[in-house]
Amino acid sequence: MIECPSCGHLHRPGTLFCSECGVYLLTGGPLRTEPLPESDLPTTRADPWESGDKAGTGEAPHETMLIIVPPSGRQLTLPAEGEAVIGRLDATRGVFPNIDLTPEGGLEGGVSRRHARIHRQKSQYFIEDLGSANGTFLNGQRLTPYLPHPLHDNDELQLGRVRIQVSVR
Amino acid sequence: MATINPDIDLYAVLNVPFDATADEIRHAYRQLARQVHPDMQDTQGTAMLFRQVQEAYEILSDSNQRSAYDRQRVEAGLSPKSIFQWKMQPSRAALSVDVDEQIVYLLFDIAAGQSDQARGRQALNICLVLDRSTSMQGSRLEQTKASAQRMIDSLAADDALSIVTFSDKAEIVWPSQLLTDPIKTKAKVSAIQASGGTEILQGLMAGLTEIQKRRSQYAVNHLILLTDGQTYGDEDRCLSAAEEAAKQRIGISAMGIGEDWNDALLDAIASRCGGVSQYIASTGEIQHFLRERLQGLSTVYADNVRLLFKPIDGTRLKSAFKLSPYIERIPLEDETLLLGALQSDAAVSGIIELIVNAHDAGDHRLAQLELIGNIPSRQLDDALLRQDVTFTFDPSANPNTPAPSHILSALAKVTIFQMQEGALNALEKGDVAGATHRLETMATRLLDMGEHQLARAALLEAGRLARSGNLSPAGRKAIKYGTRSLILASPKER
Numbered sequence: 090m091i092e093c094p095s096c097g098h099l100h101r102p103g104t105l106f107c108s109e110c111g112v113y114l115l116t117g118g119p120l121r122t123e124p125l126p127e128s129d130l131p132t133t134r135a136d137p138w139e140s141g142d143k144a145g146t147g148e149a150p151h152e153t154m155l156i157i158v159p160p161s162g163r164q165l166t167l168p169a170e171g172e173a174v175i176g177r178l179d180a181t182r183g184v185f186p187n188i189d190l191t192p193e194g195g196l197e198g199g200v201s202r203r204h205a206r207i208h209r210q211k212s213q214y215f216i217e218d219l220g221s222a223n224g225t226f227l228n229g230q231r232l233t234p235y236l237p238h239p240l241h242d243n244d245e246l247q248l249g250r251v252r253i254q255v256s257v258r
Numbered sequence: 259m260a261t262i263n264p265d266i267d268l269y270a271v272l273n274v275p276f277d278a279t280a281d282e283i284r285h286a287y288r289q290l291a292r293q294v295h296p297d298m299q300d301t302q303g304t305a306m307l308f309r310q311v312q313e314a315y316e317i318l319s320d321s322n323q324r325s326a327y328d329r330q331r332v333e334a335g336l337s338p339k340s341i342f343q344w345k346m347q348p349s350r351a352a353l354s355v356d357v358d359e360q361i362v363y364l365l366f367d368i369a370a371g372q373s374d375q376a377r378g379r380q381a382l383n384i385c386l387v388l389d390r391s392t393s394m395q396g397s398r399l400e401q402t403k404a405s406a407q408r409m410i411d412s413l414a415a416d417d418a419l420s421i422v423t424f425s426d427k428a429e430i431v432w433p434s435q436l437l438t439d440p441i442k443t444k445a446k447v448s449a450i451q452a453s454g455g456t457e458i459l460q461g462l463m464a465g466l467t468e469i470q471k472r473r474s475q476y477a478v479n480h481l482i483l484l485t486d487g488q489t490y491g492d493e494d495r496c497l498s499a500a501e502e503a504a505k506q507r508i509g510i511s512a513m514g515i516g517e518d519w520n521d522a523l524l525d526a527i528a529s530r531c532g533g534v535s536q537y538i539a540s541t542g543e544i545q546h547f548l549r550e551r552l553q554g555l556s557t558v559y560a561d562n563v564r565l566l567f568k569p570i571d572g573t574r575l576k577s578a579f580k581l582s583p584y585i586e587r588i589p590l591e592d593e594t595l596l597l598g599a600l601q602s603d604a605a606v607s608g609i610i611e612l613i614v615n616a617h618d619a620g621d622h623r624l625a626q627l628e629l630i631g632n633i634p635s636r637q638l639d640d641a642l643l644r645q646d647v648t649f650t651f652d653p654s655a656n657p658n659t660p661a662p663s664h665i666l667s668a669l670a671k672v673t674i675f676q677m678q679e680g681a682l683n684a685l686e687k688g689d690v691a692g693a694t695h696r697l698e699t700m701a702t703r704l705l706d707m708g709e710h711q712l713a714r715a716a717l718l719e720a721g722r723l724a725r726s727g728n729l730s731p732a733g734r735k736a737i738k739y740g741t742r743s744l745i746l747a748s749p750k751e752r
Contacts, residue, residue: 100361101359101360101361101613102354102357102359102360102361102657103349103350103353103354103357103360103361103362103614103657104361105349105361105363105661105666105669106669106670106673107673108673108676108677108680109677109680109699110677110699110703111670111673111674111677111699111700111702111703113666113670115658115660155303157303164303178660178663178666180666180667180669180670182706182707183667183670183706183707183708185663185664185666185667186663187663189660189663191660192656192658192659192660256303
């Protein structure tokens with residue numbers, strides 16, 4: 090049996106929410122994203138002008154985006170809608186990112202609940218930081234929040250301390 | 259020969275439509291094989307992708323294997339040719355080994371067969387049963403009459419309509435017939451006057467008799483009850499009448515106006531007959547809901563839709579909830595889950611909670627589900643599809659693997675609905691403190707989810723309950739019908 094961290098009610102393993110008090114049982118309630126020390130993160134900033142439509146002319150309509158999370162080796166394809174929020178699931182707060190980095194140490198790695206967003210415009214993919222606590226880094230350069238940046242094959246993303254490999258094909 | 263698993267959409271793997279020709283399949287395969295060949299791109303993912311493409315092509319390029327695979331897809335509700343489109347998704351891909359009893363959730367989604375989704379409307383056989391007790395006097399009755407008249411205007415030539423009013427006894431305002439003279443029917447409605455008490459059973463029985471006169475297997479037979487009051491002493495007989503109606507495939511929808519009607523009774527009547535129940539807070543909404551109901555009925559694709567649960571190795575059902583059109587607990591009688599009617603333009607989805615016994619490592623079939631329904635447009639009774647519930651038990655399965663986000667999002671709302679049920683049940687047993695506590699906890703969760711209005715209503719009622727030992731009739735309905743509708747409004751994210 091597993092015990093609800095909030096009210097102590099006992100549930101069978103695999104239960105996701107406490108029926109007594111509504112708490113999400115896998116994390117036991119909201120956990121704050123702590124700011125990481127500056128020395129843990131790259132300091133260079135990405136050129137904010139390399140954004141917008143400049144690169145949106147690629148000609149392969151069937152390209153798919155694969156996201157690889159090295160700590161667990163997990164591979165994800167971008168959902169068909171062409172948009173995915175990356176972050177840390179918090180069921181109690183109703184935050185359900187498409188790509189949840191909790192299993193890859195998202196909390197300790199300083200990943201925000203809604204950290205960044207990948208979306209597609211025509212055949213070009215973009216990454217956008219959603220005002221995260223610890224920042225989103227594209228090939229080692231910090232992105233200006235809410236400014237979409239084009240993504241290319243073999244780009245490396247870093248959300249807080251968690252690294253992600255991007256592959257477009 | 260590769261084993262064929264109908265759950266995997268091999269056409270999607272090759273990125274071709276399900277009716278692609280052999281040439282198209284070969285062409286798609288060659289193109290893909292070049293792109294994902296491990297010699298071209300050397301990552302672990304490519305090798306897996308390559309194997310999938312290879313296996314898909316092996317089956318789809320062999321006409322015998324392809325037709326066997328297609329047949330399995332059709333029978334499982336997974337092909338565009340199936341009579342129902344039926345998807346099921348588990349909360350976890352792999353279960354833990356050596357756990358005595360573990361929980362796993364299954365999300366199901368049932369829609370009309372694709373080729374029939376655009377079909378024309380069904381012939382209707384409708385009876386309106388209207389409360390004309392003294393409390394209806396004024397705007398309630400006037401709005402009800404006006405809405406009934408609008409409804410007469412929107413019926414088609416082959417629809418049958420009857421109208422019954424009730425107070426202490428029932429009167430037939432318009433006996434069941436095709437609408438040849440709408441002006442005459444509307445005039446009869448205009449003449450309805452308010453007086454007397456509220457005896458729902460009287461109205462229900464008279465209405466069912468009218469529907470019987472023109473009941474057809476291939477029409478939508480439905481009774482719509484509108485009331486604003488409590489009925490006394492005949493609740494049990496109302497429920498047996500509803501059960502009898504369900505057996506004859508007559509649906510009942512129930513609409514309660516204002517705050518003084520018996521929500522438990524109307525909900526039970528509607529859920530037994532595959533209809534909907536509706537809380538109408540202000541008289542201005544009567545017309546809207548009546549029109550919406552009529553719209554829903556005229557797009558019915560299948561009725562008496564149900565899931566039969568056939569357990570294997572002691573798997574048990576713990577709970578089941580419908581998620582659309584609103585959250586509703588599905589009773590687990592005889593392991594048959596009644597889902598009511600399925601419209602051609604709206605899917606029915608729900609979530610099932612299973613208790614699974616301990617199993618060794620490997621794949622195990624834990625249950626079989628049968629989806630059954632009547633499809634009037636195809637003149638099919640008890641049309642049936644089957645799917646197996648199979649899970650992999652994996653010694654290295656991580657019990658903390660998060661479930662897919664839409665399953666979690668649905669479960670979060672079902673949990674709130676259960677807390678509301680728990681509060682009302684506690685109150686029924688006289689446990690005021692327990693009910694108050696549950697309402698307060700529920701309000702906290704609602705605040706976390708950004709549902710501020712509903713949270714405030716819950717806190718207000720918790721306060722009232724603590725002081726007076728009672729809920730206000732309006733607050734009780736606001737909470738009950740607010741929590742069940744959470745699924746409709748998407749939560750505001752942070």
